[in-house]
Amino acid sequence: MKTLLWRASLRYLGRHPWQTGLSMLGIALGVAVVVAVELANESARRAFDLSMQAVTGRASHQIIGGPAGLEESLYARLRRQGAAPLSAPVVSGHVTHGDYSLRLLGIDPFAERRFRNFLGYAPDGQGEGLLRQLLTRPGAVLMSRTLASRLGLRVGGSLELLVSGRKRQAVLAGVLHPPPQKAAAMTDLLVADIATAQELLGRLGRLSRIDLILPEGDRAAAGAVEALLPAGARLTPAAARARAMQEMTRAFAVNLSAMSLLALLVGMFLIYNTMSFSVLQRRELLGTLRVLGAGRRDILALVLGEGLLIGAAGTALGLLLGVLLAQELVQLVTRTINDLYFTLGVSGLFPTPAGLARGALLGVGGTLLAVLAPASEAACSPPRAVLDRSRIEGRAGRLIPSLAGAGAGCILVALLLLLPGRSLVLGFVALFGLILGFSLLTPAAVALASRLAAPLLGSLLGVFGRMAVRGVRASLSRTGVAIAALSIALSATVGVGVMVGSFRLSVQQWLEATLRADIYVSPVTPSNTGNEASLDPALIAAIRSVPGIAGISQGRPANVQSGEGITHLYAIRMARGSYAGVELLEGRPGTVWPLFDREQAVLVSEPYAYRHGLHAGDSLTLDTDRGRREFRVAGVFRDYGADHGVVNMRMSLYRQYWDDDSVYSLGLYLEPGVDADTMVEQLYALAGDRQALRIRSNRTLRESSMETFDRTFAITNVLRLLVIAVAFVGILSALMALQLEKARELAVLRATGFTPGQIWGLVTTQTGFMGLLAGLLAIPLGLMLAMLLIHVINWRAFGWSMDVILPGGVLAEALLLALAAALLAGLYPAWRMARTPPALALRQE
């Protein structure tokens, strides 16, 4: 134990509180972002698991059917054949009560015993009463007391539910007291008898699924069940189904994680910066220690230890911040999942030790990695007492070409990594490779830029300008890193900004092209449950006879099974005007439409085609109510509506293969001269109390779609801001360190006759130059990142192609941001320099 060495270094950290604190803050922010995203992702995953678990119970298998569910007689058949003694029918669906989206789970209490334990949560002595009410009282539902108090309901009170836009009256028959670990999963759950569920959901005669417990590994038992299944029904392991659902959100989670790693990366730059600076500053001291007989390993351990100390403290702070941040983030993540994938009723943060541990590991590991270079540099310092800085900078200068070489190599490897395959993770590896390569090139770029800028600034600002620029160049070992950190953060904003901007414009153009009808009508439903809802047929008939409507298209989204996965099907009866709205990416209209309209053929969206490797002319297999059937792919169309892809099928073909004649949405084409807004009013009046409808004109639908889009990217923007925050802290600390270190030099200048104002000018010119440089360097990298994000990441994650659109605003914003950050960072050192009496600064040596 070299306690004195440690003591010396601890005191050093203590004497430089700003530097130490800022780099701690940088790591803390980086770790916080990583942890928050990790926790948010994990919480969303866990929420999903929990809500699945609550409704799946102990089922090992499930029998599932087509979009309309199963014919209910299948259950009696299974029971009466004795094929599945442990089986339970389920009717479930989404309903809304006021602003709340709830899941209604209809069960048969007589079959539930081995599956779920809802009535077991009845308060003592009330089980029998609840059961009797559940079975005999129409509309009776149970819920957890948490939910009841959230909805402000009392036992016996009635509760109005909106199911597929239709009002239904339910009664709160009783409240359940689930144990705490089960309570979270029940926060959006209404439990009812299966008869009640069928009646409330309007699904008489159908089951959503049949849960089974089959003896593990008993193929015969599964076989006996399968032998009784009609075409279109299938037996599937319960876990497989949950996995298939979860798989849909994977790309989304990977994207978020990558964004968070970027924040950590910037944080790592920050700590690298701090540590290399402190090593440089203590060069002589370290030399002295070496002369005194401290070994290389001692010095290495010393610097690593300091870094680890800062890293560990920062990480601890980061974990704390991360959990706080995650509270907010999980809302955003849940909302996005609700918008895009499926309704996730359960929400809340579930911090897991594993998630926190991963964050801690990344924080400490990242710090270690960042400190490795300065530490080994320190260990290599010769045991020399007197070293002049120019020699160190000289060495750094000599390193520039090899660094630049390594950077170029890094970029090359990154680009090579992109060539094969479609791995999303590899795409992100390449992204980070690009960033790393670019940052290695930064010192060379800074050297070059300052050489070029010196005469320019010199002619503009005279000796100040030259001094400022030379100062940047003279301390390249630190300015390079600071500029690299800032430019990476900025390039991330440029990259993400360009990507989002391009995406947004593409979506906007697509919406304009696709939404051809003048008015869209659908029932009011929780988001992403359109496949459960349908329009009242009588209402459709009534709308048909409204004068002024020239044509009507009809749509019905449905989830159907295909192999092991779920395919989102969109059955559509196109109106004459609908055809022009479909942008075909593969296939020519002349050949596609006759196929689509008359043959056993479908259109697949671009992401669907990408995910399944399909092209026009191929065929795909779907499980229909008539059994497994092949459908020809007539063409591929552009669609940004669903990242998991969608298959469009003409309504008549859909109804031929699936026992489902419901219609979810209508597109109304108005006759010329009919005012859309007036028609919307008229339709609302027509619907009256029959069904709550969402009737939107073309324009409002487009607007609300864009709102959803913007909401989806809200989380991206938050992460972007956080990355900038980390970088800002980075540049602040780097520049402050740089300027404080130059205290003596500036004091000499003051002594020579520089006014405080001139010192201000010098410092701000210098930091401003660095900010400008960072901003300029960020632009090419940012554009490269944008290309990568659009053409590789987005394509691999979602299968969307889009055009790169260069929004000038984003670039200007990045430059401004860089300048602002740099100037702001120069404020304190300049202020301090300017007001310190020169003698005080000179006395230091």
Added chain:
Amino acid sequence: MRPLALAVLLAAGLLAWWLFSPRTPPPSDAPGIGDILGGAPEEGFERALAPRPFRFPADHGAHPGFRNEWWYFTGNLQTDRGRRFGFQLVFFRNALAPGKADGQSPWRTHQTWMAHFALTDPGAGRFHAFERLSRGAAGLAGARPDPLEIWLDDWFLKEKDGRWRLYAKEKGFSLSLSLSPRRRPVPQGEAGLSRKSAAPGNASYYYSVPRLRAQGRITLDGRAHRVSGLAWLDREWGTSALADDQAGWDWFALQLDNGADLMFYRLRRKDGGPDPHSAGSWMTADGRVTRLGANDVRLKVLEYWSSPRGGRYPVRWRLRIPSLDVDLKVAPVMDNQELDLLVRYWEGAVDVAGVQAGKPVRGRGYLELAGYGD
């Protein structure tokens, strides 16, 4: 009368517990039988007020206007080589509320069903009991009069070509019998009206088919046996319950080798004494039926069996009917024939030996002991 209270249970406290608890044995703190005889209120249900003629096959089917009903099959069987078995298969119907349920769902019903299936294997000293519950809707459980069909899942009684087929199956165990009546149905009580207490309407309609020739197959632990023997059917429906001071009952169904059959149930009061509404009948081979009142039958417990789950059951009896000069001893083929199900009770195969009018008689039968299991 006897299993009436069992069926009433369907409406009561334990049910909810059973339906939702993944564990099989009921908790030791389960309410006693006396506590859970509440059930659905009687208002709105039909009541058995006066005797009525039974009409078959219609009355073999269900009477959903009454709250409770059951089809109770018990019997003694043996293989060609003389190996003995006892069986019990009973279907209970219980309405949670009177009238037809409101609502359009095919699952909507007030009718609930429970069935118990037990096999006694005295040779191996094993006793097996199973139960099933279901709603009486969506084709899961129910009753149809013509052709007769009573079912719950894959357990059923079904009429085919004038014969009844009785079937139940669990993993490793099954019962599949063909039953043909050897006697016409015998109305019990006052021409079929069986009073349970002094309160009017607290009565049931009750008939028995005391002798059914049984032939078929049973499976125990996966091994099948061809069997034949005699079975007994008890049918009862009504809207009644034990009176407040009644604690349980002992029920005898005995088939004697001189061609006579005896049914007698003794209602026990909480104070330990016999209830005056205990009743039964003596049915001879030529179709004569002698009604027996509480005072016509003298019962004496000879031996108790203590259940490892608690409670002790009077399993050996001396039964005398002085007016008919009958003196019988009743002994179980094995002691432990306790059904540890939603409700815990003892129901098992018994041997009978004794004298009537100085002539020795032997026989077999079933004994049910309820209200002891705590």
Added chain:
Amino acid sequence: MNGAGAGPFVRFENLTRTYRQGACRRPVLDKLHGEIRRGESVALLGRSGCGKSTLLNLAGGIDEPDSGSIFIDGVCITGMDEHARTLFRRRNIGFIYQFFNLVPTLTVEENLLLPLELNGWSPAKGRRRCRELLAAVDLSDRAGAFPDQLSGGEQQRVAVARALVHGPALVLADEPTGNLDADNGRQVLELLDRLVRDGQCTLLLVTHSRAVASRADRILTLTRGRLSGVEEGALW
């Protein structure tokens, strides 16, 4: 140190060291030979840039020659690897510099303790030794002060104490008075002289001042990369 009594304590053999300055190479030491006896106090005189400090650094094992060898007490330190040399230096050599080079974040006492700790002394024994030496350099009352709270002369006295605290066999001093006024300089030199003799150390002192050099047992001068002009005996 093995204490092999006979022969020279320090021996330079054929020592060459060249610095690169831009494109041209400038030889500093050129096949230098020389010897220092055990317990001897030697001053190395020469003009700035003549290579005095280079020779001192080579002798201390903190620089390596292009060719040639240095033997200290019969051990060839130029043949050692970096790690072995560090251990050798830690144990056997004490350094004193013109600019003191104290560890600014350690107190006076801790600065003295540092070499002891590196050499594995127990804290208690180390503290006793430090008190001794602080008393010897007349700084007992400043043990808890940080270097920047001391005057230059005081700092150099701490540096002298630190160089001798672990009882090195060889003390190397590079212009120890170069940054001090005459009074303080003389005080430091006297101290150094006394402690070196008390500790039976060998001293190699680099200076450009003849006055300083004159206190040594022997004076060597370094010109054009070689040792020359050997003067024996005290000159005052």
